[in-house]
Amino acid sequence: MGNAFTLLILVSIVFTVLCLIFLDSVLTAFGANREILDPAADYTRIILFASIFMIIGSGMNNFIRAEGNPKKSMFTLLIGSILNVILAPVFIFGFDWGMEGAALATAISQLISALWVMSHFFTEKSVLKIRIKNMQLSGVLVRRILALGVGSFITQMATSVLMIAMNNVLLSHGGSTAIAGMNVVNAVQTFIMLPIWGISLGIQPIIGYNFGAKNYERVKSILVSAMVFSTVIATVASLFIYFVPEGLVAVFNQSEELVRFGSHAMVIFLLFTPLIGFQIIGAGFFQATPGEHHAMFQ
Template sequence: MKNTDHAKQLGEEKTYKLLFKFSMPAIVGMLVNALYNVVDRIFIGNGVGSLGIAGITVSFPFMIILMAFGMLVGIGSTSLISIKLGEGKRAEAEAVLGNGMVLLIGISLCLSALGLLFLDPVMHLLGASASVLPYAKEYMSIILWGAVFQAVGFGMNNFIRAEGNPRIAMLTMLIGAVLNTILDPLFIFVFGWGIRGAALATILSQAVSAAWVLQYFLGGRSLLKIRRKNLQLKVATVGKILAIGSAPFAMQLAASVVTTILNNSLSIYGGDLAISAMGIVNSIAMLILMPIFGINQGAQPIIGYNYGAQKFDRVKHTVILAMAVATCIVCMGFILVMLIPQQLIAFFNREDQELIRLGAHALQVFLILLPIIGFQIVGANYFQAVGKPKHAMFLSLSRQVIVLIPAVLVLPRFFQFDGILMAGPVSDLVSSILTGIFVYKELNSLDKKQRQRYELQMQAE
C-alpha cells in the first residue's frame, strides 16, 4: 500500500510540493558534505596561513580519488541492493552489502598504503611547490591513515539510503560535520597542532561516522545485516557493483584530473598564493552549488516517474521549476560574490591582505557567469533522470572537462593568471549554450508527446 501511495504521490501531487519534499533532505546532506572541506580551509587559513590553504588545495585531487573509489563501490552496491530488495531477494541484497563493505575497506587500505609510500612524488605531481610540500605532506599523511573511515562512513552510508532511510543517512553526515567543526578549532588553536590538527579532526569525525554506520547495520535497526558468510568476495557480485558504479567513478576521476591541471597552471602563472586563492574560490563555489545538486536529487525521481507514466506536462513543469529554483539560488550567490568578495575571502584568512585582494579578484572573474550555472546543471541532470545517460554525461563533462581543460591550458599563455580565471566563465558559457540547445529540443519533444497522448485519450473517449 505504501508503494502505491508513493507512486500516486509522484504522479498526482503538485510538483512544487514534491520538489520541496524530495530536495530538502538532499540539500542539507550536500551542504553538510561540503562543510568538511570548507571548515578545514577556514580554520587552517586563520590558524596556519595561506600556505596551509595551499597545502590542502594541492591535496584535494588525491582526496577526490579516495571519494571516487567510495562512489564506485558505494553507489554501485546501493543500486544493486535496491534492485534486489525490489525483487524481494533480501538474502542476495545482504550478499551485496557484505561484498561492498569488504571492497570499500580493501580498496581504501590499498590506496592508503600506495599514497603513503609515494607521498612526495604524488604531492609534486599535484602541484605542490617546495614551500607548500611540508604542509601538504603533513595533512595528507594523516588523512591517508584514516582513509578507511571515510570509505566506510561515506560508502556504506549509501546502503542506508538503499533501505529507504534517507534521514538516518543524513544524520550520519551531520554527526561527522558537526564534530569536525568542533574539533577543528580545538586542535588548531587550543592545542596548537596546526594543519596536523585539522587532519586529525577530519579523520576522527569520519571514524565516528563510520562507527555510527556499522552500529546501524550490526544493531537491530537495519533491514539488512552484515553476515560473516557474505564477507567472501564473489566475482559476479563484484563485477556488477563495479559496472554500475563506473559512471560516477569516471566523473570523480575527471574532476581530480581537472583539479591537478588547474593547480599546476596556478603554480606556474600565480605561485602558491594563487593556489591558496583558488582553493578558497572553489570552497565558496562549492557551498553555492551544493543546493543545486540537492535539487537535482530531489527532481530526479519526480521527472523519471512522470516520464515513465507519460505525464509529459508534469515532466516539463518539474524541469522548469527546478531550473527556476536553481537559478534563484545561484543569483543570490552571485550577488554576494559581486557585493562582498573581500569579506567572503576574509572568512578564510583575516590577516593576509594580499590573499584577500587576489582572492576577491579571482572570485569575481571565475564566477562572473554564476547565474547561468544552475540552469546548466539541472539541464544536464534531466537527461540522466529520463534514461539518457550519454546526453547527461556529455553535458556534465562539457562544463567540467571538455571545455575547461583546453581553456586552462590555452588561455594562460595569452592572459597569464587571468587566463586561468577566464577558463571558468568560458566553460560555463559554452556548456550552457550546448545544454540550452539540448533542453530546447527536448522540451519541444515533450510538448509534442503530450499533445499526441491527449489526442489518443480523446479518441478513446
Template sequence: MDSSKQLGEERILHLIVKFSIPAIVGMLVNAIYNVVDRIFIGNFVGPEAFAGTIVAYPYMMIVIAFGMLIGIGATSLVSIRLGQNKRDEAERILGNGFSLLVITAILLSVVTFIFLEPILRAFGASDITLPYASEYLRIILFGFGFQLIGFGMNNFIRAEGRPSIAMKTMLIGAILNIILDAVFMIWFDMGIKGAALATVIAQFISMVWVLRYFFCELSLLKLKRENIPLRFDVVGGILSLGSAQFSIQLANSVITLLFNRSFGQYGGDLAISAFGVVNSLSVMILMPMFGINQGAQPIIGYNYGAKKYDRVKKALKLAILGATALSVLGFVLAQTVPEFLASFFSDSEEVTSSAAHGIRTFFLVFPIVGFQIISSNYFQATGKPKKAFFLSMSRQVIMLVPAILLLPKFFGVDGIWYAMPVADAISSVLTGVLLFRDIRALN
C-alpha cells in the same frame, strides 16, 4: 501513501522539498569536512599551509571517487535485489561492498605512504607548500579507511529508504570535525596537524555510527560474516554500475589538479591559495544544487515512466527554478561582497585580494549554472545516460580542460579564472538545445 503512489500523485513541490532536503544536507556535510579545515588552517596557520591543503585536495577527491565507485555501484545492485524480493542476495552485495571498501582503503593508504612526495609534487606542490601538504596528508591517510567505509556504507542506508538516518550519520561527523578543529588548532595550537587529526577522528566516529546501524534492529539488511568473502560476479556488477559516478568524480579531481598546476605555473603559491578560496565557495554553493538534483531525479524518472509528462515538466521546472535561485544568489554575493567571502578563509590581505578578483571572474556566468546542472540530470532521470554523461562532461571536462590549458597562454592568470565561465556558458547552450528538443518531443 506508499513511495510509488506519492511519486505519481503527491504535489510536486512537496515532493521536491521532501526528497531534496536530506540530499542537500548530505552534500553540504560532505563538503564541510574539507572547507572547515581550510577555514581554520587559513586563519590560524597561514597562507602557505592553506595552499598545502589545496594541493592535497585533488588526491583526497580520488579517495572519495573510489568510495563512490563501490558505494553507489553496490547500492544500485542492492536496490534492484530488494525490488526483486531477494534479501539474501542484497545482504551478500552489502558484505562484498564492505570488503571492497576495506581492501581499497588499505591499498590507497599503502600507495600514498610510499609515494607521498612524488604524488604531491605531481599535484602542484612547491618547495614551500610541500612540507605542509605532506604533514597534512600523512595523517589524513590513516583515516582513508574510516572515510571510505563511512561514506560508502552510508549509501546502503539510503538504499533501504532511510535518507534521514543517512543524513544524521553524516551530520555527526561534520559537527564533530568543526568542534575538534577548534579544540586542536585554537586550544592546543597544533596547527595543520590538528586539522588533519580532527578530520580523522570525526571520520572514525562517523564510520562507527554507520556500521552500528547494520547490527541494530532498525536495519533491513545485516552485515554478516558469511557474506564478507568476495565473489567475482558480485564485484563485477558493483564496479560496472558505479563506474559512471567514479568517472565523473575522477574527472573533478583531474580538473582541480589542472587548476592547481596552472595557477602554480602562472601565479605561484599565492594564486593556488586564492583558487582554494574560490573553489571552496563554489563547492558550498554547488552542493545544494546537486542536492536538488538528487531529490528531483526519482520524481522525474517515475512520472516519465508512468507517462505523466505534465508532472515531469513541472518537476523539471521547479528543480530548475530552485537551482537557479541558488546560482543567482551565489552570483550576487560574488559580485558584491567577494572580499568579505574570501576573508573567512584567510587573514592574509594578499590572498584575500587575489581571491576576491578570482571570485568575481569565476562566478561571471553563474546564474545559468543551476539550469545546466538540473537539465543535464533530466536526461539521466529519463533513461538517456549517454546525453546526461556528455552534458556533465561538457561542463567539467570537454570545454573546461582546453580552456584551462589555452587561455592562460594569452591572458596569464586571468585566463585561468576565465576558463570556468567560458565552459559554463558553452555547456549551458548545448544543454538548452538538447533539452528544448526533448521537451518538444514530450509535448
C-alpha cells in the same frame, strides 16, 4: 549492498597504500612547493590513514538514504561536520598540534561518522542488513555497480586533473598566494554546490523508484522541479558572489594581496555558476535511471 561494502574496503586500502607510497609526488603534482610540502605531507598522511572511514561512511550512507531514511542520512553528514568544527580549534590552538591537529580532528570526525553509519545496519530499523555471505564479490554485481558509478568517478577524476593543471600554472605565475586564493574560490564553490548535491542525492531514490514503475510523468515533474530549484540556488549565489567577492575572500584571510587576487579570480571562475544546478541534477538523473529513456520522453 554486501558487494558494495567489500568494494569500498578494497578501494580504500588500495587508495591509501598507493598515495602513501607516492605521497610527495602526488602533493607536488597538486602544486605543493618546498614551502608547503612538509606540512602538507604531515596533514595528508593522517588523512590517508583515516580515508577508510571516510570512504566507508560516505559510501554506506547512500544505502541509508536509499532505504527511506533521508533524515538519518543527513544527520550522519552533520555529525562529521560538527565534530570537525569543534575538534579542529581544540587540537590546533588548544593542544598546539598545528597541521597534525587539523588532520586528526578530521580523522576522528570521519571515524565517528563511519561508526554511526555502520551501526544503522545492525539495528531493527534497518531494512538492509550486512551479511558476510553477501560480501563475496559477484562478477555480475560488480560490473553493474561499476557501470553505474563510472560517471561520478570520471567527473571527480576530471576535477582532480583540472586542479593539478591549475595549481601548477598558478604556482608558476602567482606562487603560494595564487594557490591560496584559488583554494578560497574552491571553498566558496563547494558551499554553493553542497545544497545542489543534496537535492541530487535526495531525488535519486524517488526517481529510480518511479522510473522502474514506469510512472514517467512523476519522474519528469521531479526532474524539472529539482533543476529549477537548483538553478535558482546557483543563480542567487552567483549574484551574491558578483557583488561582494572581497568580503567572501576576507572571511578566509585578511591579506590584501590575497583578497585582491581571490576576489578577481572568484568572479571569473564562478561566472557560469548558474549552470551548475542543471549539470549536477542531470548527472544524478541518469545515475538513477539506468536503461532506455526514449519511452519517458515520448
